[in-house]
Amino acid sequence: MAGFEGFEDRHKEVFREEARELLSELEGSLLELEEDPENTELIERIFRAMHTIKGSGAMAGFDEIVSFTHELETAFDLVRDKKVPVTKELIGITLTSRDILRDMLEGTAGSSAGQAAQEIISNLKHIIPEFPCSGSKKVQPHGINEKALCLPGEEKALTYRIRFRPNQDIFKIGTNPSFLIDELRALGDCMVIAQIDSIPVLSEFDFEACYLYWDFILTTSHGVNAIKDVFIFVENSSELKIEVIDDGLSQSPDYKKIGEILLEKGDVSAEDLRKALRQRRNIGSIMVESGLVEQGKLTSALAEQQYIREKRKQFKEAEAAASVRVPSRKLDVLADLVGELVTLQARLNQFSLTENDSELVAIAEGVERLTDDLRENIMSVRLIPISTVFSKLKRVVRDLSSELGKEIELEIEGGETELDKSLIEKISDPLMHIIRNSIDHGIEPPAGREALGKPRKGTIILHVFHSGASVLIQVRDDGKGLDAEAIRTKAIDKGLIPPGVEIEGKDIYQLIFASGLSTANEVTKISGRGVGMDVVRKNIDALRGTVEVESWKGKGTCVTIRVPLTLAIIDGLLVKIADDHFVIPLSIVEECVELTRSETVGTNSRHIANVRGEIIPYIDLRDIFGIGGTPPEIEQIVITQTDGRKVGFLVDSVVGETQTVIKALGSTFKKVDWISGATILGDGTVALIIAASHIMKLWEEQGAQRTACKAE
Amino acid sequence: MSVPGITHTSQYLTFRLGDEVFALDIIQVREVLDYTTLTKVPCTPDFMCGVINLRGSVVPVVDMRLKFGMPKTEKTVSTCIIIVEIKTGDEHIIIGALADSVQEVIDLDPGGIEPPPRIGNGLKVDFIKGMGKRNEKFLIILDIDRAFSDKELSEMETDFGIGIPSGGAEESGNKKAVHGDLAGQ
Numbered sequence: 054m055a056g057f058e059g060f061e062d063r064h065k066e067v068f069r070e071e072a073r074e075l076l077s078e079l080e081g082s083l084l085e086l087e088e089d090p091e092n093t094e095l096i097e098r099i100f101r102a103m104h105t106i107k108g109s110g111a112m113a114g115f116d117e118i119v120s121f122t123h124e125l126e127t128a129f130d131l132v133r134d135k136k137v138p139v140t141k142e143l144i145g146i147t148l149t150s151r152d153i154l155r156d157m158l159e160g161t162a163g164s165s166a167g168q169a170a171q172e173i174i175s176n177l178k179h180i181i182p183e184f185p186c187s188g189s190k191k192v193q194p195h196g197i198n199e200k201a202l203c204l205p206g207e208e209k210a211l212t213y214r215i216r217f218r219p220n221q222d223i224f225k226i227g228t229n230p231s232f233l234i235d236e237l238r239a240l241g242d243c244m245v246i247a248q249i250d251s252i253p254v255l256s257e258f259d260f261e262a263c264y265l266y267w268d269f270i271l272t273t274s275h276g277v278n279a280i281k282d283v284f285i286f287v288e289n290s291s292e293l294k295i296e297v298i299d300d301g302l303s304q305s306p307d308y309k310k311i312g313e314i315l316l317e318k319g320d321v322s323a324e325d326l327r328k329a330l331r332q333r334r335n336i337g338s339i340m341v342e343s344g345l346v347e348q349g350k351l352t353s354a355l356a357e358q359q360y361i362r363e364k365r366k367q368f369k370e371a372e373a374a375a376s377v378r379v380p381s382r383k384l385d386v387l388a389d390l391v392g393e394l395v396t397l398q399a400r401l402n403q404f405s406l407t408e409n410d411s412e413l414v415a416i417a418e419g420v421e422r423l424t425d426d427l428r429e430n431i432m433s434v435r436l437i438p439i440s441t442v443f444s445k446l447k448r449v450v451r452d453l454s455s456e457l458g459k460e461i462e463l464e465i466e467g468g469e470t471e472l473d474k475s476l477i478e479k480i481s482d483p484l485m486h487i488i489r490n491s492i493d494h495g496i497e498p499p500a501g502r503e504a505l506g507k508p509r510k511g512t513i514i515l516h517v518f519h520s521g522a523s524v525l526i527q528v529r530d531d532g533k534g535l536d537a538e539a540i541r542t543k544a545i546d547k548g549l550i551p552p553g554v555e556i557e558g559k560d561i562y563q564l565i566f567a568s569g570l571s572t573a574n575e576v577t578k579i580s581g582r583g584v585g586m587d588v589v590r591k592n593i594d595a596l597r598g599t600v601e602v603e604s605w606k607g608k609g610t611c612v613t614i615r616v617p618l619t620l621a622i623i624d625g626l627l628v629k630i631a632d633d634h635f636v637i638p639l640s641i642v643e644e645c646v647e648l649t650r651s652e653t654v655g656t657n658s659r660h661i662a663n664v665r666g667e668i669i670p671y672i673d674l675r676d677i678f679g680i681g682g683t684p685p686e687i688e689q690i691v692i693t694q695t696d697g698r699k700v701g702f703l704v705d706s707v708v709g710e711t712q713t714v715i716k717a718l719g720s721t722f723k724k725v726d727w728i729s730g731a732t733i734l735g736d737g738t739v740a741l742i743i744a745a746s747h748i749m750k751l752w753e754e755q756g757a758q759r760t761a762c763k764a765e
Numbered sequence: 766m767s768v769p770g771i772t773h774t775s776q777y778l779t780f781r782l783g784d785e786v787f788a789l790d791i792i793q794v795r796e797v798l799d800y801t802t803l804t805k806v807p808c809t810p811d812f813m814c815g816v817i818n819l820r821g822s823v824v825p826v827v828d829m830r831l832k833f834g835m836p837k838t839e840k841t842v843s844t845c846i847i848i849v850e851i852k853t854g855d856e857h858i859i860i861g862a863l864a865d866s867v868q869e870v871i872d873l874d875p876g877g878i879e880p881p882p883r884i885g886n887g888l889k890v891d892f893i894k895g896m897g898k899r900n901e902k903f904l905i906i907l908d909i910d911r912a913f914s915d916k917e918l919s920e921m922e923t924d925f926g927i928g929i930p931s932g933g934a935e936e937s938g939n940k941k942a943v944h945g946d947l948a949g950q
Contacts, residue, residue, distance in 0.1 A: 393821050396821065633804065633805060634804075677807075678807030678808060679807055679808060680805075680807065716821075716822065716823045717823070718806075718816070718823060718825075719823065719824075719825065719858065719859075720853075720856055720858060721825045721858060721860065722806065722809075722825065725806065725808070725809065727807075727808075728806060728807075731804070731816060731823040733818045733821065733823075737801075737802075737818055738802045738804060738818065739804040739815075739816050739817065739818050739823055740804065741804065741806060741807075741816075
């Protein structure tokens with residue numbers, strides 16, 4: 054049945070998505086718990102995450118995950134009850150189990166995951182002596198609860214109606230019903246209603262007899278056997294009735310009518326009910342008044358009605374309050390459509406201006422406003438807080454620092470800053486590389502730090518904030534900083550810079566992003582191959598972002614990543630060379646200045662402009678792109694901030710700002726990296742988007758070539 | 766005599782490049798457009814004319830005449846862009862191909878198609894699937910997948926390099942030589 058399989062796959066995918074989120078939440082909470090072991094709220098959160106994974110896993114058919122999480126949950130149940138303390142060891146084991154769960158989830162680990170899981174469980178048993186085991190026959194004094202916890206299967210929460218009417222002699226056989234009630238309460242949400250209608254008049258009262266009986270309404274996932282177990286010792290002498298009244302599936306807040314409940318419970322006969330119904334008044338009070346049913350029984354029925362209604366309402370509210378889970382693919386489609394709309398609207402605008410019809414202009418402006426709003430809203434839907442990648446980073450810091458014997462604290466500022474979802478996915482790898490570098494090369498070992506008069510504990514600060522249309526992510530450490538000399542020597546060794554050339558300050562540090570350059574003298578497991586920073590540069594470039602490094606010897610290093618807020622639509626500056634249009638991302642543009650022909654005379658085509666006394670090199674795009682023709686008398690230099698430097702781009706004229714919907718150029722042009730994409734202009738033609746940092750890099754390489762040529 | 770791989774009667778779109786009539790399997794043709802404004806992508810080989818806006822997607826357009834070693838296409842009223850879907854590796858790429866004019870759609874059965882002659886047509890044989898016959902005239906049936914295969918596209922890629930802004934090297938032959946040097950460095 055293909056349809057059914059499709060459904061099942063979808064179901065599994067939904068679970069995977071949910072579980073991924075839960076696992077990262079679990080990781081975050083665990084790391085927080087490590088710092089604050091007494092925080093019961095955190096323990097609750099961890100427990101909840103595990104429980105949800107288990108519950109939904111069972112529904113989606115991930116049996117392995119379910120049974121493993123179940124064991125973990127058991128362990129954390131003990132933690133929750135304060136029977137087991139929170140130790141570093143426990144957190145460590147739980148973090149490892151999180152990784153195993155992830156492997157199981159993605160199906161990457163194969164059979165090794167099961168084995169690893171077994172190891173974890175035995176480790177858990179080792180550090181938690183109280184750890185109960187489904188296999189052991191050992192009966193503990195209050196072991197019924199734990200035994201119930203270990204019961205496999207029956208994960209779904211059901212609501213039961215239980216009537217427990219003990220034998221009047223129950224006290225005489227040494228059983229206290231209140232203990233039984235307590236035990237029942239421990240199974241889940243429970244409501245207890247004592248029935249007092251069989252208490253006789255005082256003259257007939259036997260002080261040693263139990264006249265009370267109870268109605269319980271219990272919501273539990275432990276199954277009916279767990280309930281029966283509670284009453285196991287009194288079962289024979291008492292009257293026990295257990296019925297399922299709510300399977301948790303019904304969404305309707307309405308529950309049975311009071312009459313129905315009473316009838317179902319056998320508290321009233323059908324005949325009596327019909328009689329009462331005929332009077333068409335509040336059925337409960339009629340029946341009490343006419344003595345058909347005792348007040349206590351009615352209270353119980355009313356309570357049941359109330360209880361189920363509450364439960365269902367809670368469930369519904371939780372559903373409604375929770376956000377809608379939408380596959381991000383759908384959002385991508387939506388963003389694409391809005392992109393098309395923006396393009397079309399630009400055309401409408403242009404057309405309305407040429408038509409000179411004031412009504413058409415008004416309509417075009419209205420459409421523009423709406424499109425802008427729509428665009429902003431769609432983009433905001435795609436934004437998620439960057440903190441979602443931070444738990445992964447915290448984990449890296451924790452694991453690496455303990456591995457290297459360093460003490461490092463990760464401070465996070467601005468974790469609530471929001472970024473486009475696709476950006477967040479792509480930013481996490483570069484961030485990880487930078488942090489690994491800081492840990493391995495930057496921060497000194499504790500003893501070394503003390504000797505330098507620094508605090509024993511190193512600090513890495515992750516600071517995220519908005520700046521215009523970009524987001525800045527700073528990773529700052531208080532380690533030993535970069536060694537400019539060592540980088541220079543290495544770079545000359547590797548032939549990255551010619552021996553004679555002087556490179557200063559920031560430019561030196563920029564070299565660490567070159568592939569194959571590492572100042573580490575030996576390759577360790579963590580770093581030293583000179584690959585990491587190259588990856589950082591490549592990934593950030595792909596996002597049309599920039600990376601800058603600042604460093605203070607002995608004081609620390611600061612890496613700043615600047616990425617645009619969104620990937621799909623940017624603000625651009627439209628420029629023209631001959632008949633061709635190009636777009637320069639507005640986020641890097643600083644200003645535009647004029648360049649007249651007379652200014653260039655006598656500079657020996659050195660391509661340097663003097664802007665208010667500042668020397669700014671510029672790149673002649675007409676020349677570099679091989680566009681023929683003569684440039685106009687007055688050209689424009691668009692001055693940009695590229696890779697931390699000011700660089701100008703010489704164009705014929707600046708047309709103006711434009712909303713740029715970025716279109717990929719496709720795999721045909723995958724090697725053309727000085728063009729980052731294309732966009733469609735108002736008149737339907739295509740303009741290319743310039744990748745400033747790539748052009749600059751190529752220009753510099755060729756500059757070196759040119760000097761070499763001239764020297765010949 | 767038939768060509769291996771062509772076993773069914775299928776329809777072909779015929780078009781002109783210069784004086785020659787070419788044919789493409791209709792399966793690979795998406796649509797035919799009138800010539801529109803092309804945006805040249807700088808520093809790409811000559812046969813890459815630029816990109817066009819095809820209802821919101823950016824589609825590269827190649828000059829088939831240059832690709833097959835003929836002189837550059839001159840724009841006329843009947844110049845068309847044939848949008849084709851080609852397969853390179855696992856990818857399907859949409860590419861526009863310039864043609865001097867598009868003629869008709871015809872049926873050809875496998876028996877009427879012969880393997881390409883080894884010599885004497887002035888074209889690279891690799892790009893030819895077979896020779897068909899129509900009204901006593903030959904049609905060249907193109908293997909468009911191969912014409913724009915991975916290798917061809919990557920050849921185009923290695924051809925790139927930003928022109929050296931030192932003047933003098935304006936001629937494309939010269940430029941290529943300089944690029945060769947660059948690539949060698």
